[in-house]
Amino acid sequence: MTSIPPSLSFDSRTEWLRGEGRASDVVMSSRIRLARNLAGCPFPHRGTRVHRQASLQLCKKAILAGNLSPRLIWVDLHDASPLERMLLVERHLISKHHSKSRPSAGPPAAGPDDPRGVAISLPDERVSIMVNEEDHLRIQVIRTGLALSECWKEIDEVDNRLEAALPYAYCPRFGYLTSCPTNVGTGLRMSVMLHLPGLRLTGDIERVKRAAGDMNLAVRGFYGEGSEAAGDFYQLSNQTTLGKSERQVLEELEAQIIPKVVEYERVARRTIATKRLAAVEDQVYRALGILTQARLISAEEAMQLLSHLRLGVVLGIIKQIDQSLVNHLMLLVQPAHLQRVLGREMDQDQRRIARGDLLRTKLAR
Amino acid sequence: MTSIPPSLSFDSRTEWLRGEGRASDVVMSSRIRLARNLAGCPFPHRGTRVHRQASLQLCKKAILAGNLSPRLIWVDLHDASPLERMLLVERHLISKHHSKSRPSAGPPAAGPDDPRGVAISLPDERVSIMVNEEDHLRIQVIRTGLALSECWKEIDEVDNRLEAALPYAYCPRFGYLTSCPTNVGTGLRMSVMLHLPGLRLTGDIERVKRAAGDMNLAVRGFYGEGSEAAGDFYQLSNQTTLGKSERQVLEELEAQIIPKVVEYERVARRTIATKRLAAVEDQVYRALGILTQARLISAEEAMQLLSHLRLGVVLGIIKQIDQSLVNHLMLLVQPAHLQRVLGREMDQDQRRIARGDLLRTKLAR
Numbered sequence: 001m002t003s004i005p006p007s008l009s010f011d012s013r014t015e016w017l018r019g020e021g022r023a024s025d026v027v028m029s030s031r032i033r034l035a036r037n038l039a040g041c042p043f044p045h046r047g048t049r050v051h052r053q054a055s056l057q058l059c060k061k062a063i064l065a066g067n068l069s070p071r072l073i074w075v076d077l078h079d080a081s082p083l084e085r086m087l088l089v090e091r092h093l094i095s096k097h098h099s100k101s102r103p104s105a106g107p108p109a110a111g112p113d114d115p116r117g118v119a120i121s122l123p124d125e126r127v128s129i130m131v132n133e134e135d136h137l138r139i140q141v142i143r144t145g146l147a148l149s150e151c152w153k154e155i156d157e158v159d160n161r162l163e164a165a166l167p168y169a170y171c172p173r174f175g176y177l178t179s180c181p182t183n184v185g186t187g188l189r190m191s192v193m194l195h196l197p198g199l200r201l202t203g204d205i206e207r208v209k210r211a212a213g214d215m216n217l218a219v220r221g222f223y224g225e226g227s228e229a230a231g232d233f234y235q236l237s238n239q240t241t242l243g244k245s246e247r248q249v250l251e252e253l254e255a256q257i258i259p260k261v262v263e264y265e266r267v268a269r270r271t272i273a274t275k276r277l278a279a280v281e282d283q284v285y286r287a288l289g290i291l292t293q294a295r296l297i298s299a300e301e302a303m304q305l306l307s308h309l310r311l312g313v314v315l316g317i318i319k320q321i322d323q324s325l326v327n328h329l330m331l332l333v334q335p336a337h338l339q340r341v342l343g344r345e346m347d348q349d350q351r352r353i354a355r356g357d358l359l360r361t362k363l364a365r
Numbered sequence: 366m367t368s369i370p371p372s373l374s375f376d377s378r379t380e381w382l383r384g385e386g387r388a389s390d391v392v393m394s395s396r397i398r399l400a401r402n403l404a405g406c407p408f409p410h411r412g413t414r415v416h417r418q419a420s421l422q423l424c425k426k427a428i429l430a431g432n433l434s435p436r437l438i439w440v441d442l443h444d445a446s447p448l449e450r451m452l453l454v455e456r457h458l459i460s461k462h463h464s465k466s467r468p469s470a471g472p473p474a475a476g477p478d479d480p481r482g483v484a485i486s487l488p489d490e491r492v493s494i495m496v497n498e499e500d501h502l503r504i505q506v507i508r509t510g511l512a513l514s515e516c517w518k519e520i521d522e523v524d525n526r527l528e529a530a531l532p533y534a535y536c537p538r539f540g541y542l543t544s545c546p547t548n549v550g551t552g553l554r555m556s557v558m559l560h561l562p563g564l565r566l567t568g569d570i571e572r573v574k575r576a577a578g579d580m581n582l583a584v585r586g587f588y589g590e591g592s593e594a595a596g597d598f599y600q601l602s603n604q605t606t607l608g609k610s611e612r613q614v615l616e617e618l619e620a621q622i623i624p625k626v627v628e629y630e631r632v633a634r635r636t637i638a639t640k641r642l643a644a645v646e647d648q649v650y651r652a653l654g655i656l657t658q659a660r661l662i663s664a665e666e667a668m669q670l671l672s673h674l675r676l677g678v679v680l681g682i683i684k685q686i687d688q689s690l691v692n693h694l695m696l697l698v699q700p701a702h703l704q705r706v707l708g709r710e711m712d713q714d715q716r717r718i719a720r721g722d723l724l725r726t727k728l729a730r
């Protein structure tokens with residue numbers, strides 16, 4: 001069985017949790033992923049188990065031989081426990097879909113032990129490559145702050161090295177071919193995780209979401225597609241993969257759209273800090289009060305309170321806690337992390353108690 | 366203008382706030398009041414202003430000359446500021462009705478400066494005597510814990526001394542005559558302030574309230590008639606003033622009914638302490654967290670949280686805070702107290718800030 005190193009649950013060297021980088025008061029992290037497939041091999045959801053075993057072997061070999069990162073570990077997800085898989089989902093290293101394993105439109109042969117895996121760069125967890133998710137390859141680079149250019153530089157390099165070793169399914173007319181037509185072309189998705197408590201407090205968040213939609217951007221929650229905006233975190237990502245080059249998308253997002261949203265959020269924060277400081281301070285300190293005293297707490301509530309706390313840290317209301325700790329706690333309160341950190345399986349009630357204990361310990365002055 | 370001594374806002378010698386006495390884990394305080402009127406003088410709501418001036422003078426003189434208590438102060442309520450009057454209401458020394466002054470069915474001459482007053486024993490505030498409220502005299506004794514016998518002994522003595530000096534309106538057939546027929550006879554109301562968070566948590570509170578109703582007892586909130594049960598406090602009082610002697614009412618309440626309710630509440634607390642300890646601890650500690658961190662807080666929320674805190678103190682969950690402090694805070698968070706303690710008038714928003722400041726200061730370890 002694949003062993004996931006303990007560092008993966010609470011290592012402070014995880015790059016995207018650092019709370020640093022450009023515009024890190026608003027942009028928690030930047031992420032780019034590329035969808036790629038092997039030519040001459042049925043795409044995961046169309047192939048048989050044997051096909052997927054073959055694509056897994058091929059990709060795994062190329063990834064591990066590709067010198068893509070100073071240290072890269074490989075996890076065979078079909079051998080990993082549900083808890084280990086959930087841990088990787090919580091860390092944004094694999095998708096929920098990939099953790100559940102069965103390709104959505106897969107033939108009956110596909111099952112929970114369907115051949116698939118992920119490569120992860122350590123200790124920064126900046127690069128991860130899922131194999132046999134919706135596409136044969138899903139390459140991801142994730143970094144702290146607004147850093148799409150840096151992500152692009154890194155992922156482009158990884159992609160080039162893999163392309164040199166693997167026969168990518170590419171069509172001169174459409175570009176890279178993918179399982180889902182929405183990804184055909186560049187196979188590119190660029191996204192940023194934004195913390196927008198100010199815009200929620202001023203009530204402008206819906207306007208910003210509509211504007212993003214008008215610009216053909218998707219707005220999602222902390223855990224991507226289908227997840228709610230937990231704790232005022234919003235993932236903003238491009239939808240277009242045809243007709244626009246990677247450079248164009250990058251420039252549009254990084255130089256134009258994101259800075260504008262960041263500015264909106266900063267203005268909102270300044271507004272509330274001048275006009276409604278008492279209300280914001282109250283929200284921040286109440287969050288601190290509950291986080292440091294509650295004996296039972298759900299992951300959802302903890303996320304929401306940590307979001308308030310994060311705003312307090314960013315606004316300088318709370319000085320004894322840093323943003324990186326708050327970011328890490330957002331992961332540590334998730335079910336799989338909690339169980340991994342405490343080294344035992346727990347049901348929901350036990351987790352609510354353990355989560356309270358953990359938060360009190362970590363936030364104790 | 367009558368000056369209310371500063372001790373009245375935050376003196377810790379106030380007897381009923383001590384959190385001591387029999388069954389003080391459940392019974393916050395015991396209170397008896399007697400309604401009396403002067404013969405040969407129209408009752409307050411039927412008389413003119415001149416009549417009320419006369420009854421006020423007569424009663425005031427008898428009270429101050431009666432040697433009723435080692436130290437008794439007199440407050441002319443028609444001269445007191447609205448804030449001072451509200452302060453006395455919050456301390457349960459005068460009724461809301463008495464603070465607002467105009468006899469409910471009074472002739473047009475009656476107004477906010479209608480002649481009326483109150484005598485208060487210091488420093489314990491155990492005895493208070495309202496003059497020209499609904500009746501010419503409303504004598505009250507209030508003590509900590511379950512102490513109706515002690516209250517009765519004291520109030521009976523006060524009543525005897527006043528009766529020796531004043532011509533009470535008394536009719537051999539009906540007993541003491543009062544403005545409202547529901548008080549005719551003994552003119553007696555005995556009540557206890559109960560803290561019943563356990564019964565609320567087990568869901569049995571409605572059953573107890575119905576049972577009390579069936580026994581002809583009234584169930585009211587922290588501020589008596591018409592007030593909601595703030596913070597799980599319930600005032601239980603007799604309704605019968607005809608056909609039952611004072612002794613009978615006293616014995617029924619103190620020896621039978623109240624001990625039963627106290628036992629119900631204790632059983633409920635034991636039940637939750639064994640079966641739902643984590644949930645109770647969570648509620649208690651969350652209350653502590655918010656009370657020690659909130660920057661804006663309403664009186665209602667503060668009362669509710671202090672009620673949770675009180676349960677924590679009584680159950681031994683919270684050890685660094687005593688019941689007397691919690692009881693005092695319940696008064697100090699009230700609007701008039703807050704303004705008196707801080708020495709300035711404040712609007713609602715300012716009070717919410719000041720209340721948070723005060724709670725944090727008083728609860729700081």
